[in-house]
Amino acid sequence: MPGSCLVSKLLHHVELSPDDRALIARLEEAERPHGRHEDICRPGDPVTDLYVVKEGWLYSYLEMPDGRRQIVRIHHPGDIVGLPEIAYPEAVTGLRSVGPGLLCPFPRTALDEIFVRSPRLTALLLTLALREHAMLADLLRANSRLSARERMAYLICELTARLRVTNPDLGDTLPLPLSQTEIADHLGLTNVYVSKTITAMVRDDLLVRTETGLRLLDEPRLRSLAAYTDRHTRISTDWFPARTCLAAE
Amino acid sequence: MPGSCLVSKLLHHVELSPDDRALIARLEEAERPHGRHEDICRPGDPVTDLYVVKEGWLYSYLEMPDGRRQIVRIHHPGDIVGLPEIAYPEAVTGLRSVGPGLLCPFPRTALDEIFVRSPRLTALLLTLALREHAMLADLLRANSRLSARERMAYLICELTARLRVTNPDLGDTLPLPLSQTEIADHLGLTNVYVSKTITAMVRDDLLVRTETGLRLLDEPRLRSLAAYTDRHTRISTDWFPARTCLAAE
DNA sequence: CGTATATTTGAACGAATTCAATTATAGTGG
């Protein structure tokens, strides 16, 4: 089998025992294909499953009664989707696909199993959740305090850093399958102004457009525009419990 | 002793065994007073401790090199502060006090203990972290997609809902020790416009000012202005592991 | 009581929105 994106992403952070790997493997047992622009789950739906993304991009979003929308997080292959939801009986955010792809649904109870059997894996899951929290705080800062150009630079830096975790030889080419309306709903702008902002950045030799995305001409300047901090490297795993917990069966 | 705010807040969500209570009690062993406008920790500092808030308000913030600031979360008595930080070796956010108060610092390793000894408590901590995540997503939506008045309504609803968890007889009176600059840095506005917005809301009979805060004249309208969802009631604890984990000593 | 810190108010400005029309792109069926 072709090693899972999830396991390779996790191994990027911490070593895993065969037992732990077996626990993780169970999260990817089922498979479910989806088309483009498909609603996997709407805000307020009862939450039954979580997902591992196997192929394609998706996003989690909140919406207002009048149609205003906020895309809270963009998901890539290897991501676990829905962890923040399990604190509530109903989905906080909706989940929608960008293009066609493949999801691995697994039940909430699979986490229970992990909690009782492996404190180490539990610590890793918690850490992933906390890292997402930090990244959400960064996005909040961006959308609250940065100009449109700075926000766009932020998004570019963030996506590039994230994709490089599993694809280190990405270079300066960023695939960007999101529509400008989706980018706008993520960055708290309008589709019209996203278009104008990208055009202006191209004019100023920060970017060029490619078939499928963007090429970054001046990454240091983009990073400094957004005052970007990479939250994907250097996570702290040294405090993880080493012992394995023996559950009372 | 006067029952701790933390324990009473946790019991609001889930029952705890004596063992679990003992584990929690250790988080409040030390005490450290602080003054007003005091920096407990600055962004980028090495993280050693977490805190339980015993008295006073504080906030976590991010800042830009040029001084722009984003207040990410406001902390009240009974809150655990710093959980999102432990994923990284250095502090993501700074921590600053609003007025004078009392903090209980405890080392990261106290969590390790909890992870190995009590899956149930671990699940509770994870759930609290995930709830904070959901609330951060709400703030992101507010700051990205709401008008100044709607954001102000959001903040009022959110603070009211949070304070009512430990103080159900709050009524329509919201204590608000934050300066307008702090409110602005939380909502992604300027201090000037916060002032103008509050004045306009008072004119429109949504609020009146009191000595120490605000009185809400039309809570339903405030909630509908912000399309507010209360994330403090009804968290999902049914999936928590019931068994206690017996650690290999 | 005096000084530093907050808040208020007004006027001018500007970044992003809204509205509307045009061009380009991507899916779909003949």
Next chain:
DNA sequence: CCACTATAATTGAATTCGTTCAAATATACG
């Protein structure tokens, strides 16, 4: 495979919500 239609992106003009700047007033602290 091309034409047709729906969706997405671009462009420009008018507008607006919130900012910036500056001065006056109020409040809090030592």
